[in-house]
């Protein structure tokens with residue numbers, strides 16, 4: 404990745420403040436956990452020299468974090484033109500109302516209930532608030548309201564929880580594995596069409612080689628589905644029994660989340 408101009412990779416395999424691209428800067432929120440990895444990546448996006456910026460996923464409602472984001476987003480004479488939520492999970496969105504208050508910027512999200520003054524925000528919307536173009540791409544699956552943002556000038560895609568910097572994504576209760584598999588195929592096509600060079604995830608470090616990462620994600624999902632089919636054929640019945648077979652190699656702290664994934668896999672295999 405170091406060969407890419409303008410790219411600031413994380414140091415090692417952990418997310419870090421300041422990682423990003425020419426137009427994207429990470430502010431890492433202080434909420435690490437097994438589910439949020441190193442914490443939530445809040446992204447500040449701006450064309451160099453632009454008088455405005457865009458903030459993606461203010462993160463948890465943590466005053467210290469929100470003030471750090473504000474400081475970077477408003478450095479120099481800059482002001483925040485737009486806040487965007489990749490989806491409604493609280494580790495991404497809980498600070499949005501407070502951050503809108505601090506910055507005076509509207510909040511855009513695919514779930515209308517989370518929007519503040521961003522009527523008309525939706526799939527295909529092109530934002531120019533940071534002085535560069537950001538295209539909203541609907542990427543349902545992790546949740547029904549998940550979106551990604553294409554930062555074409557940097558060959559970057561902000562993926563929220565649709566693709567993570569480490570490990571793989573969980574299908575939440577309001578998500579759908581069928582949607583998720585279609586989304587991965589769409590993003591794989593986008594990687595070629597848009598010449599993607601880097602993925603900027605909602606948790607974990609930057610990912611170079613987007614096409615390779617997406618191929619891995621797609622292969623991993625197919626493999627897990629095969630393992631679930633095999634576990635069922637071998638007599639597993641409940642989601643917990645399937646988890647114990649398929650996720651035997653995974654940290655037990657993640658089994659409750661894995662059980663949610665297995666429910667999504669069973670629903671998918673049952674045509675849900």
Ligand SMILES: [Zn+2]
Nearest residue numbers: 490492545564
């Ligand atoms: Zn999430």
